[in-house]
Amino acid sequence: MPKFFDLSINKNCEKIVLTGENAHHIGKVLRCRIGDSITVCDGKCTDFVCTISDISKDEVFLDVQKTEKCKEPSYEAVLYQALPKGDKTELIIQKAVELGVRRIVLFSSQNCVVKFDKKSVNSKLERYNAVSLSAAKQCLRGIVPKIEYLPDLDSVLEDISQYDKKILFYEGKNTVFIKSIIKDKMPKSIGFIIGSEGGFTPKEAEKCALKGLDLAGLGDRILRTETASLCALAMLMYEEN
Structure with missing residues (x-):
């Protein structure tokens, strides 16, 4: 129907x-x-x-x-996605909506090749929100996830503080698996940060850790940015069920 x-x-x-x-x-x-x-x-x-x-x-x-x-996930998952190259953003939005994301916040990190200028932000967000709406229709969501933009990591760290669990997915050492962060009870809200193709610098990772974020890994391999965000959402779905 x-x-x-x-x-x-x-x-x-x-x-x-x-x-x-x-x-x-x-x-x-x-x-x-x-x-x-x-x-x-x-x-x-x-x-x-x-x-x-x-x-x-x-x-x-x-x-x-x-x-x-409508059937929606019991938790609120918010993806903070550092701007990827090319047309990957639309793919990430489409698939993240299918996997139950509640909100997507795009931002610029130090290693981002792509940068939004003030003139193009509104038109890009209009397009990205249309992609979200289309995906929500297709997969029978009960909400339309909102696509937003923040200028930098500092703004992201301020925004993510409102959520129960805060995670930076990072390819460096001394990370843990998401299961050990969630443990036995699914939190009501989870904000998680995914880097662009260049990942995050050690200083950015340290800044996130000092703000109370858990540093998590996604296994032994280095994943593409579009794979990492969707892998993280799929893991959350698995942990819920």
Whole structure:
């Protein structure tokens, strides 16, 4: 059943009207007809199972049949991703959304080749949030993870302090496995930092450790940045279940 998001839905509504891109996709791309079923999510983990009662050029009218709670991870996972090269960012966003991330924060570290300038940040974030929305529809998420940007590691360390567990994934020595950090109980929230292709400098790792972050490894091999972020999320899924 096709799924769409409408963040303006009233929790107790009996009818929904979709417009804009949602209406275009339903009518012109999927070619849905009156009587067809679709799901609309409010972005707050509630699905509205609906049937189409009418379709016009710019609007789709829906009758709500029932509501269902979406299945989301019991923990809040937040990925702080140092900017990678090329088009890897979109891949990371897409797959991280599939793997249950709640929020993604992009940032620049010392070894990042890519840098965002002030003029391009908003347009890039608009594109990246569209990728997140598309992925959330495809994998039937109950929320749309927000994509944000912070200028540097210091800003990241200030932001990550709000979470119960704070992890830097680092390829250096004296790291531990994620299982020993989580131990027997999954925390309510986890913020974790992944480096770009050049990783983190020893000084950056030391700064994170001094701020109370656990330094964790992902095994004996050096993983690509796009692999590392997804590997970390997959490990969290495994530990939850």
